[in-house]
Each structure stands twice: as structure tokens, then as C-alpha cells.
Amino acid sequence: MLRFVLRRLLITIPTILVVITLTWGLIRLAPGNFYSGEKPIPKAIENNIREKYGLNKPWYVQYGKMMGHVLLLDFGTSLKYEGQSVNGIIARSLPVSAAIGLSAYLLALLVGITLGSFAALKQNSKLDYASMALAMVGISVPNFVLGPILVLIFSLTLYWLPPARWYGFPSRGMVLPVLTLSGIYMAYIARLTRAGMLEVLRSDYIRTARSKGLSERQVVMRHALRGGLMPVVSFTGPALAFLLTGTVVVERLFTLPGLGNYFIQASLNRDEPLIIGIVSFIAITLLLMNLVVDIAYAYLDPRIRY
């Protein structure tokens, strides 16, 4: 098991280097740069800026310098937010994204698994149809539509909850972003749970469990849930990575100072160190979460050995 984890961690390193190289290349290919604005800059000033940031050096020198930063996990200073280190920006914005993301994740798991399990247990009942219809809506409605609708109802009509901004953790201001964010995950998890549970509930070992005289509750909780939730586990790992590292749309919608918001700003500003920093962070988190899922699988299913 330990050998498996170490091997997987080693494979992670080249993956991240490839991701960063591609990102770096794409920034280069994109038109414009961090210092150009609406007004043209005099040639002399532009030359000074290029000199100062080393942009006049050959590409491999610049690439080498960037990689040096990445390998030290110190991503340098932002080009747009003067004097602020990239690491500082990530450290400041991550808690906001993580608070929203983790809450959305837990909510999605709780509601999704409950809804999906009941739908499976009462297959073809009204409850089943209602929850699956709801899940279908959840998957189909994009969060940039769901968010404004929620704001319209709960903020602008009922005046229950603030429509935007960050008020710290925990706060009532989190409710709408969390709901908006968890919607689609909730729906996916509900559908995955239902499908997984339906398959397991039909299996022979559930019939055995029933023949032993266990109550329906014991059959479901002790025997069915574990096997039924295996598909959910593989989905929730990457989902958690995306939720933790900020979601662009929801953070913009509710003007939250999270990682996703900075990510978008950095891309628009061609703020190379910040982009590289955030991309590396997301890539590492995602790969780690996948590893966690694989380990969880081995723990949950005794038949899997690495």
C-alpha cells in the first residue's frame, strides 16, 4: 500500500510539469500582455518594462526561471497586484473558496445520497420520480442561471439573505453561493447513488441478507450502502478538488474573494506568475484527490489490492 502511494506520488510530478508547461505556452500564445492597456505605451517605456521582467531574454531562459519558481513551490510576485506574492494571494483566497466549496460538497453528499437511496428503495414510486426529475433539473440548469434565480427569490423578493459579498465563515452570506454551487453536484450524486443502489439491491448477497431475517433498514445500512456508494466515491474525489479550489462562476456571481475569482482576473491580466501558481495548486489538489479516491477504494472494497 505504501509503495503504491509513493509510486502514485512520483507519477504526479511529471503530470504537473506537463500541465504547467502547457499553461505557460498558452499564456505566451495569447495576444496582449500584462503591461498593455487601452492607451499605447511609448516604446522606451515598454523596453524598460521588458528589461525589468526579463521578457527580452530568450524563451528558454524565461521558461527555466518560471520552472525554478515552481520547483521551489514559491511562485514569485504577482505582476498586477504589485508587491503581493502569489503564495500570499493563494493563502488569502483559498480559505474563502474552501469554506464555500467544502460546505457545498457536504451538502451535496448529504442530500444527494439521501435522495438517491430513497429513490432506489422506492423505485418507480412518486418519490423516485420526483427526486429524479429534480436531479434532472439540477444537472440541466447551469449555475449562472440558478444563482441569479436564487438571488432574485431569497434576496431581492423575500429579503432573507444577502445577495453577494463575503461576510466570513460561517455567515448567512454563504447560503446562496453554497446552494448555487452544490446544485449540480447534488443532482449527480443523487443519480449515481440511485443507480448504484439499484444494482446492489438486486444482487444475490442482498437476498441472502434478507433471508437472514435482517430488517430492511439493516439490510440497506449494513449490506447495500457500501457497495451502492462505490460509484459515488469515484465521482466525489475530483469533485471535491474542483469545489475546494474555487469555482469561477459562483465566486464572480457573488463577488467572493476566492481562488476562482483571482484565477479569472489573472488570466484577463496575463498575470503569468499568478496563473502558474493557481494552475499548479489546482493540478496538485486534483491529483491528490484522485489518489485519495484510489486509497479509499482499497479501503472500502477488500477485493482491491495494489
Next chain:
Amino acid sequence: MLPIEMTNNGNLLEVTDLRTYFDTEDGIVKAVDGISFQLKRGETLGIVGESGSGKSVTNLSILRLVPTPPGKIVSGEVIFDGQDLLTLNNEAVRHIRGRRIAMIFQDPMTSLNPFMKVSRQLMEMTRLHLGHTKQQAYEHAVKMLETVGIPDARARADNYPHEFSGGMRQRVMIAMALSCEPELLIADEPTTALDVTIQAQILELIKRLKQATGTSVILITHDLGIVAGMTDHLLVMYAGKIFEQAPTKELFATPGNPYTKGLLRSVPDPTAEQGELYQIPGLPPDVAHLPPGCPFAARCDRVQEICHREFPPFVQLTADHCSLCHFAHEVYEESRAETAGRSSESKL
């Protein structure tokens, strides 16, 4: 115990006119259609038939384990020790499942929970029904695993099902089923998924444990060779109906139904020099669209015009020998003549 037995004529189980139908897209499938039989304490009953003849559904119906929907027990009585299991509430049925009636299923590969240690799966039974503590249940589980012949039982108890071979898994299933000393054990094709040498071991084990505990057994199988040496009575099922029922010896000696005769002829005879193995022509009928006459008519070698037209009567041949056939008496007499012929031959 005595007064109860007197009220049921010594029958542990009395199934009367059991009908279990399945609602499918193809129409209503009458998987079990008017089955009646009795089982005395300590006896072994064999149920024989081809795939889809309704033998498994009969037994799932007894414990109300038929998946509903699409299945539904339409009518009938299942009197177990004086109580009708079909009218009991769910709670009461659960106290009978596992505790008084236990089941072993066909495929030991899939019938055990792959995510749970074997010991826990066994402990679940006695903790639930006998109120064992964790410690007691564990000791009992190890003891049961020893009883069914799992070598090094204490060390193997904490293994998962996939760490056992097929035969060993079926032993685990048997250990689990017998851990509360049930009065009735239903074994649904317990050896079908196993290879031949293991089959013999498992059957021997069931036989031995049955003698040791006095449990009644219902043995479901499609293999006549298995039931011959193990059962007291036999039911032959076809298309959801009982085609013939009789004491095992009598059924083998003097079958009163063309279908039974066909089945008996299909058993390979190792003493025969060579030659082709007999097989009943055709396939079992589609139970969703049965013809009006005898369901076996299309495959029967002595079919008459009446067989296609009218459903056959359930003819009583002797006190405990019945056959579903228009010509039951004739077939029975033929069998008797054949047997008499054979025995006089062997005397010569």
C-alpha cells in the same frame, strides 16, 4: 412440542395452492401456479425441474423473498408450524427467516457480501436471533466454521469471501444458514456452481448436518442424481406446476408421468456400454404464453389429441403418489411392468 405436532398432523410445512405471478412486459408469467405439498419434521423433500420450472420461486415465496414488484404471491397458504407465513406481518416473518427457516443459495460466489468479513456475516445471525454478545457470536461463528469443515477456522474467520474457494464459500453459507439451528433448511441448487468432487463433499456435509441436528430440508435441484440418495419425497415441477409427487424410491421405480420418465432417462448411466444420452426434445415452454392444454404436450412422446385441448387432471395413483397427466394410470402401469421385468431379469 407434542401438542403442536398433533395439530399439524406432524407436518412442519404445509403449502397449499401457492400461486406466484410475475408482471412482465411480455404479460403475466405464472412462475408458480397452484403448488401444494407437505413436509414432515426431519424429512427431506427434493424439488426437481428444468430451469424456469418455478422451483426457486416456490421457495422464495415460502419466505416471502420474491422481489415485489414485479413478483407477487397471488394466493395460497404457507403454514409453517401452525402459522400462515403469507398473512403474518413483516416483523414476525423476519423472526422466522434465518432463525427457524434458513436458506442456502445457488451461487456462493455472489451470495456472500463481498465487503464484509466472513465472521461478521455469521455473527450477524446469532446476534440478531439468539441475542449473542459480540464475543459469544464470534466464538459461535468459529465453531460453526469448524463444524462445516473449514480448516484452520479461527484464522480464516476474519477473511473476506473472495479469499475462499467456491466450495469453501458454500461451506461458509451452510455454516451461516445453520448457525441458529433452524427447523427447516432450504437449499436452492447448493451445488450447481461447484465442480463435481466438491459437489459430493457439500452434499455429504448437508446430509451429515441434517442427521446431527434433525433439521428438515428442502433440496432444490435439476440433477436427479443428487436427490436420489438424499430425499424422502420428490416433487417434479414443470412450467410452474407439480407434474408428479411421490416418495423418492417409488418415483424412481414407477414414475407415473411421461415428463418424469424423460428426466429419468436423461440421467447418464455409467454402466451402459456406450451410446447416446437421451434428451427430452424441445425446450420448456414460455410460461407467459402457455397453450390451453398440457404444457408438456409439445415435447411429450406419447401425446394424444386431448393433450393439446384439455389441461390434464392431477391423478392420485397411490396414497402418496400423484401425477399430472391424462394418461397417468397407463404410464404408471407401464412403469410397474418395466420394473417387474427388470427385477425378474436380474433374478435370472
